[in-house]
Amino acid sequence: MRAIEENDVLTSMRRSLPADAELSLVEVPKTTVPVGRMEFPLSGLEPPVKGTRIWRGYVAYGETLRVRIWARVSVCRRVKAVVAVSDLAAHMPIDAAHLRVEAVSTMVEADSRVAQHIEEVLGKIPKKLVPAGATIPLAILENAPAVRRGDAVRVEVQSGTARIQIDAIAETAAHTGEIVELRNPASGKTFRARLEAGSKAVIIVGAGQAL
Numbered sequence: 464m465r466a467i468e469e470n471d472v473l474t475s476m477r478r479s480l481p482a483d484a485e486l487s488l489v490e491v492p493k494t495t496v497p498v499g500r501m502e503f504p505l506s507g508l509e510p511p512v513k514g515t516r517i518w519r520g521y522v523a524y525g526e527t528l529r530v531r532i533w534a535r536v537s538v539c540r541r542v543k544a545v546v547a548v549s550d551l552a553a554h555m556p557i558d559a560a561h562l563r564v565e566a567v568s569t570m571v572e573a574d575s576r577v578a579q580h581i582e583e584v585l586g587k588i589p590k591k592l593v594p595a596g597a598t599i600p601l602a603i604l605e606n607a608p609a610v611r612r613g614d615a616v617r618v619e620v621q622s623g624t625a626r627i628q629i630d631a632i633a634e635t636a637a638h639t640g641e642i643v644e645l646r647n648p649a650s651g652k653t654f655r656a657r658l659e660a661g662s663k664a665v666i667i668v669g670a671g672q673a674l
Contacts, residue, residue, distance in 0.1 A: 465495060467496060467532065476520075476534075481540060483541065484540045486536060489537055490535035492534070500523045501532070502520050508571075543564055543565070544569065545579065546563055546565055546597065549561050551589050552589075553590060553592050557587055559585055564579075567598055576602075578600075584604065589603050591603055610658060610662055611636045615662065616658075630648070631647055631654075639660055641657070
């Protein structure tokens, strides 16, 4: 058995961290552990509390044995990231005027990646509000729909060999290839059609069906 040494803890942690991560030890338990290989996987990092985090790891010894260990750390990573200049509303396209790039401190886990280039964000739709001054996680972004509620859509109506075109108004948002609900402003009737490239849609109707 041996006491946990701070240098051993730091060395083990740095094996799991990116080279540019900033790490400092806040607390190491005063206990003894078996002689073996110390590991601190990134998955052992708990959410931060008042600026510090518990990082759980283990000492592997013998052929298959492990004993759990922990330490309290301050760890972050300085990166260039896209930051919201003002609140970015959920479900609204992001405009370049509301973005800037600056150096920020972020968490180091692989699943917390934030946008680092404006091109990664521009025109995308955040699934939830992003407050002013915050970085923008890529996981909350989705592509903007091809049409939104209220947009004009040119519809090709196919009935047998006949083809006619009408102008309709989108009642729902939709991406290319999806079914969109439309309203014929002349008749007031609503119908569904498959959205094609741009603001065009196609619907196949049966004989005698009115739109």
